[in-house]
Amino acid sequence: MQKKIYIGFACICVLTIFYNCTTNTIDEGDVADLPPIVETITYDDDVEAIITTNCISCHSGPNANAGLQLTSYLNVKAAAEQGNLLNRINNATNPMPQSGLLPPETRQIIDQWVADGYLEN
Ligand code: HEC
Known part of the structure; x- marks a missing residue:
């Protein structure tokens, strides 16, 4: 028993x-479940730190993965505007970084930066 x-x-x-x-x-x-961001998002204040922490170890220098440099305002903007940066950071089956999706709060900042028109500062 x-x-x-x-x-x-x-x-x-x-x-x-x-x-x-x-x-x-x-x-x-x-x-989509998060409350909307009300502050203005800029590259210098918000986006650069996220990219530096999570991306440039693989996406900088002469051996950058996929030949993709994410080291300046202009090349991060180009990757978001013309490339598939947004798709990859939000892609659960093929995420960037490869170790797994960043927290939604972090991805929301990048999405908002794009929606605000890629402000630099
Ligand atoms: C541990 C290494 C590593 C980290 C960290 C990393 N990446 Fe990558 N990334 C790669 C590799 C390897 C590829 C090529 C293979 C692939 O597409 O999955 C790639 C490909 C990409 C691509 C596609 C490029 C193309 O032309 O198809 C994008 C966009 C990208 N990464 C963005 C990012 C962003 C944004 C971050 C940070 C949030 C990041 N990566 C972090 C290794 C990394």
Whole structure:
């Protein structure tokens, strides 16, 4: 009898953990659920720090991955405007950075920068 209760309890634990893991993955990427940003977003104040922290280790210098430099206002703007930077930072199946999507709050800043017209400062 005791054993059955124990096994039942173990099953509930496993199911709870599984449920939490799957729902977290679904919730994680939703920029649309965040309140809108009210401040003006600029490259110098907001975007540069995000790119420096998360991207330039692979996207700078002579061996930049995919030949993509993300080291200045102009080349980050070009990657967002003409390239697929926005698509990749929001692409859950093929994300940039490759280690996984950045938090929605961070991606929302980049989206807003684009919506505001790529302000430099
Ligand atoms: C650990 C290394 C690494 C990091 C960090 C990284 N990237 Fe990449 N990136 C790559 C590699 C490798 C490729 C080429 C393969 C691919 O497209 O998946 C690539 C490709 C890309 C492409 C596609 C370029 C093209 O011409 O198709 C974009 C856009 C991009 N990265 C943007 C970013 C941004 C923005 C960040 C930061 C938020 C970032 N990457 C962080 C390694 C990295």
